[in-house]
Amino acid sequence: MEQPTVYAADVAAPLPSAGPLPTRADLAIVGGGLTGLSAALHGARRGLRVVLCEAGELANGASGRNGGQLHPGQRRDQIYLKETLGADAAAALWALGEEAVALIHRLRTELNADCHWHPGLIEACHTEAHFDDAREYADYLDYTHDAPSQVLDKAALAQAIGTNRYVGGVRDPAGGHLNPFALAAALSLHAHLSGAHLHAPARVTSVGEDNTLKVATDEGERVVRTDAVLLAGNGYMRGLDPWLDARILPLVNHIIATAPLPEPVIPGGEAVSDTRAVIRYFRQDHLGRMIFGGGESFGRRPRDVAAFVRPYLREVYPQLADSPVDAAWSGTLGITAERLPIIRELRPGRYVAAGFSGQGVGLSVFAGKLIADAIAGDRSGVETFAQLKARPFPGGPRLQGTIARIAMAWFAVRDRLG
Ligand SMILES: Cc1cc2nc3c(=O)[nH]c(=O)nc-3n(C[C@H](O)[C@H](O)[C@H](O)COP(=O)(O)OP(=O)(O)OC[C@H]3O[C@@H](n4cnc5c(N)ncnc54)[C@H](O)[C@@H]3O)c2cc1C
Numbered sequence: 546m547e548q549p550t551v552y553a554a555d556v557a558a559p560l561p562s563a564g565p566l567p568t569r570a571d572l573a574i575v576g577g578g579l580t581g582l583s584a585a586l587h588g589a590r591r592g593l594r595v596v597l598c599e600a601g602e603l604a605n606g607a608s609g610r611n612g613g614q615l616h617p618g619q620r621r622d623q624i625y626l627k628e629t630l631g632a633d634a635a636a637a638l639w640a641l642g643e644e645a646v647a648l649i650h651r652l653r654t655e656l657n658a659d660c661h662w663h664p665g666l667i668e669a670c671h672t673e674a675h676f677d678d679a680r681e682y683a684d685y686l687d688y689t690h691d692a693p694s695q696v697l698d699k700a701a702l703a704q705a706i707g708t709n710r711y712v713g714g715v716r717d718p719a720g721g722h723l724n725p726f727a728l729a730a731a732l733s734l735h736a737h738l739s740g741a742h743l744h745a746p747a748r749v750t751s752v753g754e755d756n757t758l759k760v761a762t763d764e765g766e767r768v769v770r771t772d773a774v775l776l777a778g779n780g781y782m783r784g785l786d787p788w789l790d791a792r793i794l795p796l797v798n799h800i801i802a803t804a805p806l807p808e809p810v811i812p813g814g815e816a817v818s819d820t821r822a823v824i825r826y827f828r829q830d831h832l833g834r835m836i837f838g839g840g841e842s843f844g845r846r847p848r849d850v851a852a853f854v855r856p857y858l859r860e861v862y863p864q865l866a867d868s869p870v871d872a873a874w875s876g877t878l879g880i881t882a883e884r885l886p887i888i889r890e891l892r893p894g895r896y897v898a899a900g901f902s903g904q905g906v907g908l909s910v911f912a913g914k915l916i917a918d919a920i921a922g923d924r925s926g927v928e929t930f931a932q933l934k935a936r937p938f939p940g941g942p943r944l945q946g947t948i949a950r951i952a953m954a955w956f957a958v959r960d961r962l963g
Pocket of ligand 1: 581599606614782898902906
């Protein structure tokens, strides 16, 4: 059972379509998060018969439970992409990252999504070495990609984010934050209005060689025959495609939302994420609540999420340690070994878009559109992403838990040692 978020209190939950699950589709989608809902909207707008199956409730996976921070670019930096893929592919990925952010803004307006967008994203560095890297990279992006940002020394950063726990940072005006559940709800409504059938609860239990889906519904097992299928279950999906299971690690991440604070702690209202491997990310929403993410786990969720996240909050904002809490919740994200998404056609007619590795608010929506574009004949975006490496995690799915726990412990120690 997923805990309620503050987002769900602000926005009406998206509703599934009425009527029986259609048995025939041009595009069948597994998963009703930002990826699946965007593919449904864009597929239906292209005239495809779209059927989306969601195992639980629409937008109640990572998409409705995340930190709401919109990061421009890819999850790995341009220097890494250039070194591993070459200058052309890196440039193409940068351009797609820009398109992803532009798409979010276009959809916010076009769909009238009540998602409280606020511009500005600050990277807060927890060591001098990370600050040196961040400064250098800011210069690099300004010079090579015409993407200016503002370097903040320790004092300026402390003033900007209301804590002196970091050594410096960089403010990116192109990033920002929003209510992701509101965006997903708007995508869902407009996918439905465009003719997509969104079915929930409907758990896909198998995808055949010919991409036929078996689906467990309240009315019993149903079969959906389709020309194309999109696997968009991300960190929540297991057992449908062994290739994918070996490459997506489900990690659980945790968030606390305080009650509205009497004074703004982040006067410019930016979103903040830090440079730790076990990342802390935070922002104040339109009501002044501090939405603070910290700590991760594999498999089980802590029974008391607020108690689990509070030490991370205390470390960054000692003055907020005892603030009253409006809600605390967990969500599962899909991580890849490269920390870059898997967006590609796995075999004829079987597409995947998953593994956004904690940076999916912009890219998941964009990936859903790219898959719809590919099915309609424009494959360029999907082919660019398909160049990214997708190595399996060592040990296979059976050992993923053990490896994840060792890695998390190691990263936590490394963060502490700086
Ligand atoms: C706590 C948390 C904080 C995050 N913060 C940020 C952030 O601040 N910025 C950012 O960019 N990214 C963030 N992310 C990542 C971001 O939320 C995800 O990358 C993005 O939402 C992925 O969307 P999705 O649609 O691919 O997956 P999801 O939203 O997880 O949706 C997958 C859906 O598939 C369904 N499903 C799974 N298996 C089946 C099946 N067999 N049959 C039918 N349905 C199935 C699930 O029920 C689920 O609803 C965060 C993630 C978490 C968990």
